Amino acid sequence: MIELQHVAMSYGGGDLLRDMSLQVAPGSFHFLTGPSGAGKTTFLKLCYAELLPSAGHLSLFGQDVRQMGRDEIARIRQRIGVVHQDCQFLDHLSLEENVALPLSVNRRTADPGELRELLAWVGLKRQAQSLPPQLSGGERQRAALARAVMMSPDVILADEPTGNLDWEMSLRLLSLLVELNRMGKTVMIATHDLNLIRQAKAQVSARVLRIANRQLHLAGADL
Amino acid sequence: MRAVLTFFSSERSTADRVVPPTGFTARLTLFTAAAMAFLAVFALALSLATGRLAERWSDSLARSATIRISAAPDQMDAQVAAVLEVLKTTPGVASSRVMSDDEMKGLLKPWFGPDLPVDALPLPKLIAVTETSAGVDADGLRLRLQAEAPGAIFDDHTRWRRPLVAAAERIRMLGLMSLLLIFGAMAGMITLAAQAALAANGQVIAALRLVGARDAFIARAFVRRFTTRGLIGATAGMVLGMIAVAFLPSADAAGAFLTGLGFSGAAWLWPLIIPPIAAMVAFGSTRFAALRMLRRIR
Numbered sequence: 001m002i003e004l005q006h007v008a009m010s011y012g013g014g015d016l017l018r019d020m021s022l023q024v025a026p027g028s029f030h031f032l033t034g035p036s037g038a039g040k041t042t043f044l045k046l047c048y049a050e051l052l053p054s055a056g057h058l059s060l061f062g063q064d065v066r067q068m069g070r071d072e073i074a075r076i077r078q079r080i081g082v083v084h085q086d087c088q089f090l091d092h093l094s095l096e097e098n099v100a101l102p103l104s105v106n107r108r109t110a111d112p113g114e115l116r117e118l119l120a121w122v123g124l125k126r127q128a129q130s131l132p133p134q135l136s137g138g139e140r141q142r143a144a145l146a147r148a149v150m151m152s153p154d155v156i157l158a159d160e161p162t163g164n165l166d167w168e169m170s171l172r173l174l175s176l177l178v179e180l181n182r183m184g185k186t187v188m189i190a191t192h193d194l195n196l197i198r199q200a201k202a203q204v205s206a207r208v209l210r211i212a213n214r215q216l217h218l219a220g221a222d223l
Numbered sequence: 224m225r226a227v228l229t230f231f232s233s234e235r236s237t238a239d240r241v242v243p244p245t246g247f248t249a250r251l252t253l254f255t256a257a258a259m260a261f262l263a264v265f266a267l268a269l270s271l272a273t274g275r276l277a278e279r280w281s282d283s284l285a286r287s288a289t290i291r292i293s294a295a296p297d298q299m300d301a302q303v304a305a306v307l308e309v310l311k312t313t314p315g316v317a318s319s320r321v322m323s324d325d326e327m328k329g330l331l332k333p334w335f336g337p338d339l340p341v342d343a344l345p346l347p348k349l350i351a352v353t354e355t356s357a358g359v360d361a362d363g364l365r366l367r368l369q370a371e372a373p374g375a376i377f378d379d380h381t382r383w384r385r386p387l388v389a390a391a392e393r394i395r396m397l398g399l400m401s402l403l404l405i406f407g408a409m410a411g412m413i414t415l416a417a418q419a420a421l422a423a424n425g426q427v428i429a430a431l432r433l434v435g436a437r438d439a440f441i442a443r444a445f446v447r448r449f450t451t452r453g454l455i456g457a458t459a460g461m462v463l464g465m466i467a468v469a470f471l472p473s474a475d476a477a478g479a480f481l482t483g484l485g486f487s488g489a490a491w492l493w494p495l496i497i498p499p500i501a502a503m504v505a506f507g508s509t510r511f512a513a514l515r516m517l518r519r520i521r
């Protein structure tokens with residue numbers, strides 16, 4: 001689904017990431033870890049074509065990202081659900097409208113029953129009409145997850161989805177992602193929370209990628 | 224063209240609401256469109272009025288000429304008769320008529336007052352000539368008059384008609400150029416307003432791209448807004464401009480020489496094209512600004 005061959009990435013200075021090779025298989029569960037500033041967000045942005053690699057070959061769903069036009073990128077993003085590090089909502093639209101946004105931008109309307117079910121799944125049924133700024137950090141991140149799965153994407157990329165959640169809420173969000181993976185979705189979570197990774201390993205067979213020394217390493221079976 | 228069609232046919236739902244309401248740029252666009260449409264009404268009125276003027280001058284004056292006969296009183300009648308005889312056989316003359324003393328009095332009154340003793344003055348005789356659309360060979364006629372009636376001078380008005388027509392045509396061209404400038408300035412200002420709105424909504428655009436919105440969708444959300452504002456503003460400006468023109472003091476009192484700066488008859492329909500043009504200008508400039516801005520956000 002996502003394939004990197006000797007990919008390097010730089011923001012203009014030296015390489016931030018270099019010589020990364022990876023194949024993300026359908027249905028797999030990956031963690032991406034590394035210290036703050038290592039380039040986890042950057043790596044995920046490469047995976048949904050917000051950034052282009054400065055060297056190497058990167059393909060999404062078999063398509064070379066360098067060859068993609070803007071409309072093709074838009075189409076790819078319908079198949080990749082992204083939980084952005086800072087959620088990225090439209091603050092003037094209700095939570096419900098925000099969650100349905102991936103459909104609306106394609107001039108489709110969400111089935112009200114399905115939408116309600118989805119909000120219930122992330123535990124935000126009561127907040128459906130709230131505006132994003134009125135939500136707590138945990139609520140926002142669950143809403144972002146609901147929006148990411150709205151289009152029933154093949155891949156879910158989550159950037160620090162438990163970043164400002166307490167442990168209990170983190171576990172809840174993790175179990176939602178595990179559930180999605182059991183439904184056959186490919187999941188990749190960027191996090192520096194090793195406890196979360198340990199917890200996940202008890203539920204699902206996850207691979208752990210670590211960014212260190214500007215390179216991507218496949219961590220050993222145990223942490 | 225296709226863009227325009229899909230633009231008006233698609234339903235107005237979330238596509239409109241994804242962009243948060245922006246009070247300032249909205250008012251700026253409305254005001255700009257209204258002000259420019261108001262000015263456009265005047266530029267249009269100017270162009271149409273001077274167009275009418277130039278036409279009137281070149282057309283009716285081209286068909287009229289005068290022959291002035293100055294001669295000793297005892298020879299006057301003979302010369303007048305000779306001139307009329309010449310005119311009868313001149314091709315291009317539709318009719319000719321000797322002006323009566325009363326008419327002469329009327330012409331001179333503005334200069335000399337009503338008590339002018341026309342009989343006591345050695346006034347020349349005037350013969351008004353109306354030409355056919357083919358016109359008279361002025362040089363040929365002058366030669367013949369010289370031979371038959373030495374006191375007769377043919378004046379086809381070209382001398383003072385030409386500069387007037389040229390001036391009127393120049394003013395009309397300036398009017399049309401003003402129209403272009405007005406719409407150009409409007410395009411510029413709406414582009415700036417759209418750019419401000421786009422820049423203020425960078426977050427919104429990034430979020431829309433993140434969930435897989437195509438450029439066309441995002442651009443349309445902005446374009447639709449600015450086009451609507453351009454249309455509404457320009458309509459208001461046009462109505463105000465037309466009211467202002469309608470209440471201009473009539474110039475007819477001063478004679479038809481200065482045709483009134485206004486619209487006559489069906490020409491009142493001309494200003495109605497201003498709002499659609501304004502809407503198209505708003506459409507084009509917002510679309511241009513939006514697509515350019517979008518290229519920077521992947």
Ligand SMILES: Nc1ncnc2c1ncn2[C@@H]1O[C@H](COP(=O)(O)OP(=O)(O)O)[C@@H](O)[C@H]1O
Nearest residue numbers: 011012016034035036037038039040041042043
């Ligand atoms: N748009 C950008 N331009 C320049 N440098 C950037 C940009 N985004 C991130 N960086 C830098 O790249 C490095 C990695 O950032 P990031 O991928 O966000 O790390 P992480 O998510 O692992 O904390 C940081 O040093 C950051 O300052």
Ligand SMILES: [Mg+2]
Nearest residue numbers: 040041085159
């Ligand atoms: Mg990050």
